[in-house]
Amino acid sequence: MTARAAHKSIRVGDDGEAWIEAYRCDACGAVVGEPTLACRNCAIRAAPSAFRVAERGMLYSWTVVSRSYPGVVVPFVSAIVDLDDGPTMKGTLRDVDPDTLASGMPVAVRFDDAGGAVDKEGAAFVGFHFVPAGETL
Numbered sequence: 514m515t516a517r518a519a520h521k522s523i524r525v526g527d528d529g530e531a532w533i534e535a536y537r538c539d540a541c542g543a544v545v546g547e548p549t550l551a552c553r554n555c556a557i558r559a560a561p562s563a564f565r566v567a568e569r570g571m572l573y574s575w576t577v578v579s580r581s582y583p584g585v586v587v588p589f590v591s592a593i594v595d596l597d598d599g600p601t602m603k604g605t606l607r608d609v610d611p612d613t614l615a616s617g618m619p620v621a622v623r624f625d626d627a628g629g630a631v632d633k634e635g636a637a638f639v640g641f642h643f644v645p646a647g648e649t650l
């Protein structure tokens with residue numbers, strides 16, 4: 514049974530490998546997160562090409578969530594990350610002390626089981642979160 518993506522930008526191969534997909538205009542290089550029929554930047558009438566996004570980026574902004582729905586462990590860090598290939602994504606930043614966060618901090622994408630969620634046929638979902646990447650990128 515093939516796992517399902519828990520986010521519209523996640524693709525899951527038949528072997529279960531996951532990646533983030535975005536679309537780049539072949540004419541001007543603008544990147545968008547969803548397929549379009551024409552470029553929103555330069556207006557060329559050619560669909561931007563799909564590509565596999567690098568799984569690293571830099572922390573753009575964040576908030577520490579201290580109150581949530583029952584069953585959601587708080588506090589957690591909700592982050593906005595500029596991925597190296599252009600797209601910006603929002604997700605949870607784990608394994609970090611909120612007091613050490615700084616704009617521009619390198620982070621990496623990690624795929625996960627979306628909290629153990631399954632669809633009605635029992636297929637697992639694939640989600641993602643961010644982790645600090647250190648200074649070695």
Ligand SMILES: [Zn+2]
Nearest residue numbers: 538541552555
């Ligand atoms: Zn363009």
